[in-house]
Amino acid sequence: MNFKRLMPESTALRAGSAIVLVALLAACSGTSKPKPAELPANPSLMGVRQAWTVKIPDVGFPLTTDVSGDTVTVAGSDGTVVAIDARAGRETWRGNAGAPLAAGVGSDGAMAAVVTTNNELVALQNGKVLWKQKLSAQAFTAPLVAGRRVFVQTADRSISAWDGQSGRRLWIQQRAGENLVLRKAGVLIAVGDTLVAGIGGRLVGINPANGTSRWESPIAAPRGTNDVERLVDLTGSVSRVGDSVCARAYYASVGCVETQRGALAWSKPAMGADGVSGDQSFVYGTETDGSVVAWRRTDGERAWQSTRFKNRELTSPLAVGRSLIIGENTGTLHFVSREDGALLNRVTPDGSAITVAPVLAGNTVVIVTAKGGVFGYRPE
Template identity: 55%
Template sequence: MNVYFTAAFRTVFLSAILGLVVGCAGTPDRPKPAELPPSAGLLGVRLAWTVKSDAVEYPLALKVNGDAVLFASSNGALKSLSALTGETLWSANVGANLSAGIGSDGRMTAVVTVENELVVLNESRVLWRQALLAQGFTAPLVAGGRVFLLAADRSVVAFDAQSGRKLWTQQRTGDSLVLRQSGVLLAVGNTLIAGISGKLVGLNPSNGSVLWEASLSSPRGTNEIERLVDLIGRVSRVGEVVCARSFQSNVGCVDAGRGRVLWTMAASGSTGIDGDDLRIYGAEGNGEIMAWSRADGERVWISDRLKYRRLSSPLVLGRSIVVGDETGTVHWLSREDGTPLGRISTDGSQIAVAPILASGTLVIVTRNGGVFGFKPE
């Protein structure tokens, strides 16, 4: 697990310290996963295309705009790929390694570099660069002619998308550690929603004023590591209800129209969730996959078939849940009870990004920079 010291502005790596993070590769006492049985083969899936790019070693979030998938590797290379064919529509390089990305409204694209710089492009052309006071690990949100950034010092900053002029800053205080992975930043109607510590915070996007706060988890414990409760992307949104995970603590749902917590339930995962109208789904730290009722948070089912595998955030796709593991294997599980429906291999390296669906194509990205487009048959 990677965490970031906001006070000292430096990144530290604490995988060996935190035995509670079962999924971290290289932990000496990590249990060995059981051998996988033959694939159930109940879903037909074919590889439609593949693209080889550079390594992905930062918290990338893929962005879909129509038939295009926006992808960025750690070295600052950006590509817009056709979800139908894998063809490169445009490419660019921002000239620095990345710490967060990729955000886009279909015209403007935004990333954050490890040099604490927000870079905004119009397709392949860099429009402007803006120095930041802290690192960013969450993909910028580009919406309404603005670029919004959630920084590692728990500030939310808004910039004019055309000029790069800073419009406002909402600075929050909190514990000195944040996770070095994607957080929560999205728009619901006319409200900008950011995950700050264990809270979803609704902001006025015009001036940054706080409209409401909804706590999904409160810091507990005797030290900074135990008190770390940051919210994790991806989230599940249906209408105005947003459900999210608090790191190693809770899952819960919030009515974003009213800023009201609907429910929270104890959960120990460190990756995001996805959901449908009835349920939300997520992987626990030990590789168990769980389904909770969207209405009240009661557990619907639990599957231990992928236990002790390092799992990605899930994607709800048709009658299945899609999740990747550290061996580059992509698994399809039933939404009804978690039973295996099928699986397919990629390039042998860890699935680095939450799977996405674009124009009927399932897009998977690995740590080694493999981008794969799968089509159901």
């Protein structure tokens, strides 16, 4: 086949208590947040043109924006799912999953899949619901749609495959789950003929035909004396160049795995909560203190680190052309140099928080804001 916060592992009641735990942990982390670094005047050293905009309902769940060719698929918290032609900013179709969303979107450009807060996997095509199936647990990672199948990872560590047209479950791989898992989007991608998933602090290669494991490679190992300290889930976007996949383990490390052999190339300590981006030379990420870091892809040594956004809450970066594009919860979109992190430009799409990682579709950078603004930008 050719592909292209915390919560407990069981019931919804326990999930609610874990979400409260996240809030308590944040509240206990300090009496007040450090003051964000002042931003200098906008240097406007590169051109950035807004090409189009589309409106969807507010986004308050861990949205993953899907790119399949020129089609970008996004979703609002109320269950709205929209496919957009990124070349013109034209809606291809708009539909609704019928319930608020917990995870999404996955798409192959034709069919899209999301997971609702009712633990239902919903497949849509041309704006119409194709089928719905009940899952064994909550999900926060967007489904993967590939090879006419839909793959899902749930919070109890189960991974399952579903027939794209009928919704029939084809297989399920179940593992013993930890007491706590991250209430953020994790890793579920296709690399050649292998399904690659993040399970705990490990990247795992799975045969998509039957769910059997091919290899496992640890990017981070659990440490500490309690469940919170030992939490090392892989989170957010990854950087893939050929068979090299680089990912972040929550508040632990960043590392790269050669997926042909399932061998760890390197792993380096890193204190971040969101995913990474990259190119053939570097892997880029943002740390929880607002630092922007570039690691050498060959050996993981730091090439440079910028503290210009100290104490600011940033998305994972997107590497495009000569710049890294980074969203901020203040509503600002920053463009910095890939060479050293120097400021190049910044824009403000609609003033609401940007917490969804930017994506690239063709020559268009797509940004989604908390107010449901979907913006297409074209850097020079």
